[in-house]
Amino acid sequence: MTAGGVVGLTASFLETIEYQEILKNAHAQLVCNLNSVFSCGNVLNAWQSKIFGFPNSMLCMVFFTLMFTSGLVGLTGGSLSPKLRLWLHGIATFFLGFALWFMWESTFKIRALCILCLFCFAGLLTLNWGWLRTNVDILPLSTRQRARLKVFINRGADTFVWLLLAIILMFTMLLKFSR
Numbered sequence: 001m002t003a004g005g006v007v008g009l010t011a012s013f014l015e016t017i018e019y020q021e022i023l024k025n026a027h028a029q030l031v032c033n034l035n036s037v038f039s040c041g042n043v044l045n046a047w048q049s050k051i052f053g054f055p056n057s058m059l060c061m062v063f064f065t066l067m068f069t070s071g072l073v074g075l076t077g078g079s080l081s082p083k084l085r086l087w088l089h090g091i092a093t094f095f096l097g098f099a100l101w102f103m104w105e106s107t108f109k110i111r112a113l114c115i116l117c118l119f120c121f122a123g124l125l126t127l128n129w130g131w132l133r134t135n136v137d138i139l140p141l142s143t144r145q146r147a148r149l150k151v152f153i154n155r156g157a158d159t160f161v162w163l164l165l166a167i168i169l170m171f172t173m174l175l176k177f178s179r
Contacts, residue, residue, distance in 0.1 A: 001130045002075055005068025008123030012060035015116040019044050019055045032115050037177045042112035048105045056102070060120055063095055067127050082138045089131040096124050103169060107176050129162045
């Protein structure tokens with residue numbers, strides 16, 4: 001959780017700085033504007049980047065700080081209550097769904113990608129992988145389902161699924177932008 005939190009927090013912080021540059025100068029050349037495909041400016045100017053009325057990156061900074069902090073608790077030998085762990089897992093799952101929607105919008109509607117958003121997505125995948133492995137024993141599943149999930153995780157199949165999700169997303173973007 002700590003690694004995913006650091007990656008996401010760093011990327012969302014840098015994205016917030018870039019957004020502030022756009023507010024100062026709508027035609028600013030952003031550091032993350034590499035070409036017509038990797039264009040943070042196009043993405044950050046789209047309505048999808050401020051779906052809640054403020055930049056998504058600010059919401060992500062709060063989220064990734066929360067996840068980073070919860071990871072630090074574990075790294076320092078502390079523990080979180082099972083209920084809190086499930087809440088944090090649920091929040092991470094919500095953000096994963098939100099990120100998948102945002103990546104879809106970015107790829108097919110905005111027609112540009114933000115490199116910093118891709119790093120946030122990588123952080124989200126890492127977080128969700130970690131929460132699933134951490135919470136497998138307390139997930140609200142039947143004993144049988146939990147046992148199956150444990151076998152799935154112990155074989156490393158969960159890691160394969162998370163990587164497969166990332167590969168499918170990258171392949172979709174590659175197909176879309178290679179035309």
